[in-house]
Amino acid sequence: xxxxxxxxxxxxxxxxxxxxxxxxxxxxxxxxxxxxxxxxxxxxxxxxxxxxxxxxxxxxxxxxxxxxxxxxxxxxxxxxxxxxxxxxxxxxxxxxxxxxxxxxxxxxxxxxxxxxxxxxxxxxxxxxxxxxxxxxxxxxxxxxxxxxxxxxxxxxxxxxxxxxxxxxxxxxxxxxxxxxxxxxxxxxxxxxxxxxxxxxxxxxxxxxxxxxxxxxxxxxxxxxxxxxxxxxxxx
Amino acid sequence: xxxxxxxxxxxxxxxxxxxxxxxxxxxxxxxxxxxxxxxxxxxxxxxxxxxxxxxxxxxxxxxxxxxxxxxxxxxxxxxxxxxxxxxxxxxxxxxxxxxxxxxxxxxxxxxxxxxxxxxxxxxxxxxxxxxxxxxxxxxxxxxxxxxxxxxxxxxxxxxxxxxxxxxxxxxxxxxxxxxxxxxxxxxxxxxxxxxxxxxxxxxxxxxxxxxxxxxxxxxxxxxxxx
Numbered sequence: 324x325x326x327x328x329x330x331x332x333x334x335x336x337x338x339x340x341x342x343x344x345x346x347x348x349x350x351x352x353x354x355x356x357x358x359x360x361x362x363x364x365x366x367x368x369x370x371x372x373x374x375x376x377x378x379x380x381x382x383x384x385x386x387x388x389x390x391x392x393x394x395x396x397x398x399x400x401x402x403x404x405x406x407x408x409x410x411x412x413x414x415x416x417x418x419x420x421x422x423x424x425x426x427x428x429x430x431x432x433x434x435x436x437x438x439x440x441x442x443x444x445x446x447x448x449x450x451x452x453x454x455x456x457x458x459x460x461x462x463x464x465x466x467x468x469x470x471x472x473x474x475x476x477x478x479x480x481x482x483x484x485x486x487x488x489x490x491x492x493x494x495x496x497x498x499x500x501x502x503x504x505x506x507x508x509x510x511x512x513x514x515x516x517x518x519x520x521x522x523x524x525x526x527x528x529x530x531x532x533x534x535x536x537x538x539x540x541x542x543x544x545x546x547x548x549x550x551x552x553x554x555x556x557x558x
Numbered sequence: 559x560x561x562x563x564x565x566x567x568x569x570x571x572x573x574x575x576x577x578x579x580x581x582x583x584x585x586x587x588x589x590x591x592x593x594x595x596x597x598x599x600x601x602x603x604x605x606x607x608x609x610x611x612x613x614x615x616x617x618x619x620x621x622x623x624x625x626x627x628x629x630x631x632x633x634x635x636x637x638x639x640x641x642x643x644x645x646x647x648x649x650x651x652x653x654x655x656x657x658x659x660x661x662x663x664x665x666x667x668x669x670x671x672x673x674x675x676x677x678x679x680x681x682x683x684x685x686x687x688x689x690x691x692x693x694x695x696x697x698x699x700x701x702x703x704x705x706x707x708x709x710x711x712x713x714x715x716x717x718x719x720x721x722x723x724x725x726x727x728x729x730x731x732x733x734x735x736x737x738x739x740x741x742x743x744x745x746x747x748x749x750x751x752x753x754x755x756x757x758x759x760x761x762x763x764x765x766x767x768x769x770x771x772x773x774x775x776x777x778x779x780x781x782x783x784x
Contacts, residue, residue: 392764396725396736397757404743405750409561483627490629491726501631508639518640525628525636532627 335514339507340523346503347527353489353499356421358482361428368433373440374458383433390430395488398423403495420492428485435481439474440466442549476543477550483532483539490528500527565751574742581738582759588656588734589721596663597713603664604671605697618668625665631726634658638730655727655734659720666716674709675701707779714771718764725760735759 329337372383390398403419443466451461493502501524508520542548568574603622606614625633638654641647649657678701686696706713728737739756743749 392722392761393757394722394725394760396723397753397760400739400753401750401757405753407749408747409563409750487627487629490631494729501629504632505635508635516640516643517635518644521632521636521640525624525632528628528632529624533623536623536627 335512339515339520342503342507343500343523343527346498347500347531349497349499350486350489350501350528351531353417353420353424353492353497354482354486357424357428357485357489360421360425361432361485364425364429365432365436368429369436369440370462372433372437383437387430387434387437390426391434395423395427396491396494398427399491399495416492416495416497419495420489420497424485424488424492427488428481431481431484432478435477436470436474439470439477439549442473443469472546473549475546476539476548479535479542480539483535486531486535487528500524563751564748565755567746567748568742568751568755574738574745577733577738577741578735578755578759581733581735582763584652584732585721585724585727585734585736586763588652588659588727588732589717589724592656592659592663593667593717593720596660597667599660599664600667600671601702603668604675607668607672608675609693622665622668625662626669630658630662630723631729633662634726634730637661651731651733654730655732658730659724659727663717663720666720667713670709670712670716671705674705674712677708678704707782710775710779714768714775717771718767721767722760722764735763 325338325341328341331337332340368383368386371379372387374380399419402423403414403416407414407419440462447465447469448461451465456464489499490501492499493505496502504520504524507515508517603618605611606618607622609615634655637658638651642649642654682700682704683696686700691699724734725736728734728740731737735756739752743752746752
């Protein structure tokens with residue numbers, strides 16, 4: 324594989340491209356893990372948020388507020404440097420990166436899903452209760468099938484934020500596209516100047532994110548979304 | 559297991575406190591400046607796309623998509639280390655950060671403004687045309703006051719989310735709030751306490767911004783019933 328790139332693109336450049344693409348896989352793995360992990364926590368938080376039980380609701384609102392307010396960078400510093408030093412124990416960068424990005428995405432995803440569930444008219448719930456159904460069966464058979472439609476577009480849209488967010492994990496020594504690209508940009512090798520490497524990295528991130536953004540847009544047009552206008556997130 | 563929290567190592571040191579204050583000041587001013595210039599640029603980008611200006615609309619679309627689909631940190635590194643080498647100029651760190659943040663903010667704002675523009679009824683611009691207003695005045699006098707009033711809440715929360723990502727400018731050498739924290743961490747090795755302090759500071763500044771934005775909202779858009 325590597326030889327093919329070198330043969331096609333020449334000596335320094337073929338190696339650089341090959342290594343960048345190789346490092347990209349860790350960006351993808353981390354994004355996927357953070358998305359799945361964040362989604363699992365988010366479903367519990369969203370459920371607590373709509374449960375109608377004041378204590379749970381307060382906890383869920385507090386959780387969402389807290390992890391939407393803490394900058395991702397601080398989550399990474401805390402889990403990668405702060406907690407390990409506090410415990411006096413080394414923590415693998417994978418663990419720190421996964422923990423921070425999971426917490427980060429769980430807050431946003433639960434907010435998205437809560438919004439989608441609450442966009443379903445109250446009458447749907449009342450209809451279910453009138454039929455003698457309980458909370459969870461109504462949620463599962465009546466509300467969620469409608470809410471998933473509305474939640475799909477913003478959820479896909481948020482996955483872009485997760486991918487962009489993983490670029491910060493290099494700060495705690497996580498080995499990904501950002502980490503490797505930065506090393507190449509600093510290397511005193513002709514053909515790997517910063518103005519070559521960074522646009523190249525931007526291109527790789529773009530080709531990961533742009534299809535997802537487009538897909539989210541298509542979904543929004545087809546299925547609708549509970550919120551109007553562009554999603555408000557940043558990374 | 560024993561936890562040994564020593565917050566006093568930070569707040570009893572005048573030099574550290576001074577660094578944190580200066581860093582916070584720089585973070586705030588850079589973000590606000592980038593937001594203001596970015597908002598201006600975003601208005602132009604949004605109008606170029608909305609009014610379908612022949613070539614500019616494609617440039618604006620590509621620009622917005624590229625910025626929105628790549629990480630801020632890559633953009634900052636390119637602006638701070640790539641461009642100066644390519645074009646042969648040398649600016650202070652904060653100027654690179656200001657440029658990078660402005661480019662980043664403008665794309666996010668442009669998308670919000672564009673959705674606001676689309677939502678304005680066509681009749682408004684037709685009425686302005688019928689009144690004989692020149693094209694630029696149609697936007698300045700008739701369309702944008704309505705757009706800003708409509709999308710102000712979105713712009714506010716977008717700005718606050720963007721502010722929370724500005725910590726990465728410390729990575730290109732700007733002595734912002736995060737940079738101050740990393741410095742203190744390197745002196746004291748009290749990482750947990752340092753970054754908890756920083757987190758609290760960032761959240762406090764975000765809340766402060768939220769308060770300011772609410773006051774501006776009441777003052778400027780009080781005429782609009784929400």
